[in-house]
Amino acid sequence: MRHFRTDPLPAGALNALLALADLAPSVGNAQPWRFVRIVDAELRARLAAHVDAESERAACRYDAERAAAYRALKLHGLREAPELVAVFSEAAPVAGHGLGIATMPEMLRYSTAMAIHTLWLAARAQGIGIGWVSILDPIVVHAMLRVPADWSLIALLCIGYPEDEHDTPELERRGWQARDAAPVETR
Ligand SMILES: Cc1cc2nc3c(=O)[nH]c(=O)nc-3n(C[C@H](O)[C@H](O)[C@H](O)COP(=O)(O)O)c2cc1C
Numbered sequence: 001m002r003h004f005r006t007d008p009l010p011a012g013a014l015n016a017l018l019a020l021a022d023l024a025p026s027v028g029n030a031q032p033w034r035f036v037r038i039v040d041a042e043l044r045a046r047l048a049a050h051v052d053a054e055s056e057r058a059a060c061r062y063d064a065e066r067a068a069a070y071r072a073l074k075l076h077g078l079r080e081a082p083e084l085v086a087v088f089s090e091a092a093p094v095a096g097h098g099l100g101i102a103t104m105p106e107m108l109r110y111s112t113a114m115a116i117h118t119l120w121l122a123a124r125a126q127g128i129g130i131g132w133v134s135i136l137d138p139i140v141v142h143a144m145l146r147v148p149a150d151w152s153l154i155a156l157l158c159i160g161y162p163e164d165e166h167d168t169p170e171l172e173r174r175g176w177q178a179r180d181a182a183p184v185e186t187r
Pocket residue numbers: 001002074075076131132133134135168169170171
């Protein structure tokens with residue numbers, strides 16, 4: 001999802017979606033996700049400029065032909081989407097009392113990814129689209145958003161109504177990458 005209509009979500013819709021995301025499962029029931037709604041237009045513009053710059057750096061890593069194909073892709077809707085939400089994961093939440101993270105502390109971040117997926121499905125059920133923007137430097141975005149030091153950035157999300165609906169991923173339609181059935185190995 002990168003092609004958004006600019007019209008706003010209905011009043012209360014975003015908070016209702018975030019409340020559904022709060023129902024996601026998490027390690028130790030730690031609920032480590034932290035949502036930051038971006039409302040400042042100047043901050044939005046700086047985020048979009050940062051992602052464009054990182055995207056151009058990424059393009060330069062390809063050979064000329066693939067770089068041209070990459071540059072032709074639209075990879076974020078940061079300027080158009082009516083809502084932007086950054087999602088962080090707290091590294092040592094009080095909730096959960098450390099249950100389940102002694103050997104795999106990354107379970108907290110996986111839990112936050114679960115909350116994002118829950119948010120994503122809840123949004124789609126209402127015809128709302130979500131685009132996950134990952135072409136960014138998390139340290140730079142963390143500094144821009146001035147959040148606590150022990151929050152790590154998991155996602156920058158664009159949220160709004162899609163311009164159009166498709167059953168096939170855009171990257172497949174544009175010949176970049178089709179869906180592959182994952183092989184299952186049994187031992
Ligand atoms: C963790 C994650 C990060 C992603 N980052 C980006 C991104 O930076 N830009 C983008 O355009 N799409 C991004 N996507 C979307 C994927 O490209 C998209 O989900 C995939 O092409 C399949 O398309 P579909 O979601 O339409 O089925 C991301 C998806 C995930 C799950």
